[in-house]
Amino acid sequence: MRSIARIMRATGSLWPFYLGILICSVLTAVGSLATPFVLKFATDAVVAALNGHGESTVRIIFTFAGLYLVMQLFSTFISNYGGYLGDIMGQRMRSLLSTRYFHKLLSLPQSYFDTQLTGSVVSRLNRSIAEVTFFIKSMSNNFFSTIITTIAVLIIMFVYYWPLALLLLVIYPTYLWLTGLTSRKWQVWERDKNEHIDLAGGRFNEVISQLRVVKSFGTQARELAAFTRHFTDTVSLTKDQSRHWHRMDNFRRSALNIVFFLMYLLIFWKTLEGDFSLGDMVLMIQLMAMASQPVAMLSWIIDSAQRAIAGSREYFEVMSLPDDPRSGSVVAPTVTGTIDRVSPDGREERAPMSNSSESLPDPVITFEDVAFAYDGEQAVLQDINLAVSRGEKVAFVGESGGGKSTLMSLLQGLYIPTEGRVTVAGFDTSTSTLGQMREAMGMVFQDASLFSGTIAENIAYARPQATREEIVEAAKQANADVFVQQFADGYDSLIGERGLKLSGGQKQRIAVARAILKDAPILILDEATSALDTRSERVVQEALDRLMIGRTSLIIAHRLSTISAVDRIVTLENGRIREVGTPSELATSGGIYSELLELQMSATAADRQRLKKFGIVG
Numbered sequence: 001m002r003s004i005a006r007i008m009r010a011t012g013s014l015w016p017f018y019l020g021i022l023i024c025s026v027l028t029a030v031g032s033l034a035t036p037f038v039l040k041f042a043t044d045a046v047v048a049a050l051n052g053h054g055e056s057t058v059r060i061i062f063t064f065a066g067l068y069l070v071m072q073l074f075s076t077f078i079s080n081y082g083g084y085l086g087d088i089m090g091q092r093m094r095s096l097l098s099t100r101y102f103h104k105l106l107s108l109p110q111s112y113f114d115t116q117l118t119g120s121v122v123s124r125l126n127r128s129i130a131e132v133t134f135f136i137k138s139m140s141n142n143f144f145s146t147i148i149t150t151i152a153v154l155i156i157m158f159v160y161y162w163p164l165a166l167l168l169l170v171i172y173p174t175y176l177w178l179t180g181l182t183s184r185k186w187q188v189w190e191r192d193k194n195e196h197i198d199l200a201g202g203r204f205n206e207v208i209s210q211l212r213v214v215k216s217f218g219t220q221a222r223e224l225a226a227f228t229r230h231f232t233d234t235v236s237l238t239k240d241q242s243r244h245w246h247r248m249d250n251f252r253r254s255a256l257n258i259v260f261f262l263m264y265l266l267i268f269w270k271t272l273e274g275d276f277s278l279g280d281m282v283l284m285i286q287l288m289a290m291a292s293q294p295v296a297m298l299s300w301i302i303d304s305a306q307r308a309i310a311g312s313r314e315y316f317e318v319m320s321l322p323d324d325p326r327s328g329s330v331v332a333p334t335v336t337g338t339i340d341r342v343s344p345d346g347r348e349e350r351a352p353m354s355n356s357s358e359s360l361p362d363p364v365i366t367f368e369d370v371a372f373a374y375d376g377e378q379a380v381l382q383d384i385n386l387a388v389s390r391g392e393k394v395a396f397v398g399e400s401g402g403g404k405s406t407l408m409s410l411l412q413g414l415y416i417p418t419e420g421r422v423t424v425a426g427f428d429t430s431t432s433t434l435g436q437m438r439e440a441m442g443m444v445f446q447d448a449s450l451f452s453g454t455i456a457e458n459i460a461y462a463r464p465q466a467t468r469e470e471i472v473e474a475a476k477q478a479n480a481d482v483f484v485q486q487f488a489d490g491y492d493s494l495i496g497e498r499g500l501k502l503s504g505g506q507k508q509r510i511a512v513a514r515a516i517l518k519d520a521p522i523l524i525l526d527e528a529t530s531a532l533d534t535r536s537e538r539v540v541q542e543a544l545d546r547l548m549i550g551r552t553s554l555i556i557a558h559r560l561s562t563i564s565a566v567d568r569i570v571t572l573e574n575g576r577i578r579e580v581g582t583p584s585e586l587a588t589s590g591g592i593y594s595e596l597l598e599l600q601m602s603a604t605a606a607d608r609q610r611l612k613k614f615g616i617v618g
């Protein structure tokens, strides 16, 4: 229950709702407790009237029936208002917890996502938060008033005839204890089930988002089988879990039935003895019915409490992961749903830096004795020393797996070097707020990484406030305007998830337009390769050439024509820099670049194959 209390504390801003719900619960309990008393007095009055004492029968009937109606209406209205508050509170809680979870994910280091399936992260978020909010909402809509009623019933019974209260006092903790015994095992099964569901959800997400690949390999049946296997496993786990739960429930409920049997015996006996009036008996029977309610609900309460506890544990597991200390410019949600821009130390974020190249320090980028290992042990990069001057174009060449992309990831601050330091625009990537640094960088990747939405929204992704004229101008420079104009909705055309409705070359040009509009002085470029045909390649290349003008550009090059046009080439081998020099210097040095030039001249299949290993397409 500590985790539930933690959730309540974490959502302390909802206290007016908690208070309102508590007041409604007390009032509902008062209303429902008054009803048995009205019935008791009505019974006694009717009995007296039948025996020829007391007031006229018609008056009795109307008085008590009227009172009964008033009490019931009171309870109904109050409990419905409480229910309304509970619904709003539940939704607010859900929105608060979800926003914080999203915020957390945006603030976690990239390395967290290297080990997680995206779908699992989403599935976990949905389940944890849904279960926590469901429990707290049910708690406020039902459980609270039931608990208050139960305590009141115990007190009233104690006043009337203490052995009845004593029996109830025995059965409640016994029932709770027996349920607690069952719940520990239940939780283990639940965790296993959730693991299967998360894995299936993760894969589901991956498969659906890459359905073209799945279809092209014809692996639908295999994917479906794996998915089904996970869910079949959850069914067999549920069988064990439910069998255990219901078997134990037989014991619990039997104990309860025996205690209630004893209580009825006592009530009837006391009535026959003349210690209880008929009205008292009616009151006691009603109170017992009320007392049995929470017990009957207990299984359900504990069931949903367990789910909520498991959910909140998962939630806090993620929430307590350390943030990437440099992610300060990630927007932080507030209770009211507004967004604050804050830095890690809580200060307002600095105004974005000027996008002009002149404002950059020289060298713009430095790698100083950098080493890096993804797992902290196996070095992927070692002894990297490099300084890139303002306005320089540098191409990185090396065998596949040589560390080119990793180098770019370090540059973007996605990972922190294991040794040494990387500086970009004067910021140390290990310690600087990433938002500031990334203001200075524009990127175009092989996979254009677009989002669902319109073409205009995608071009303006980095500058949502850009005018339509600016967007069109960027598209023109990126050779995108012509094809965009051919779409019926032009810049307002929807492009589908990750730009699915666009061709590879079109996506690339939108990505270039996006970088042009961002107008950052540093450019990181992973050249598109065979995804494009010759014509598309030419228009994309033209756009890229235009984009690179006046910017410090780092290129993972896949074309010899690009490599020959840069200021310097850096060749990488097994995670180390092998050579650095101008194209003409390296053309004859006997290193990787000169080898590439030779391979290009050769027509043999083996040489072509070797060229491919360097990711070079021509």
Ligand SMILES: Nc1ncnc2c1ncn2[C@@H]1O[C@H](COP(=O)(O)OP(=O)(O)OP(=O)(O)O)[C@@H](O)[C@H]1O
Binding pocket: 114, 374, 375, 380, 398, 399, 400, 401, 402, 403, 404, 405, 406, 407, 614, 615
């Ligand atoms: N997220 C990651 N976690 C663990 N290891 C990784 C990760 N990304 C890359 N690696 C490993 O790091 C090494 C360098 O990979 P990197 O992607 O930087 O090479 P590359 O030169 O860009 O290759 P390519 O030209 O094929 O894209 C490879 O051995 C790769 O397996």
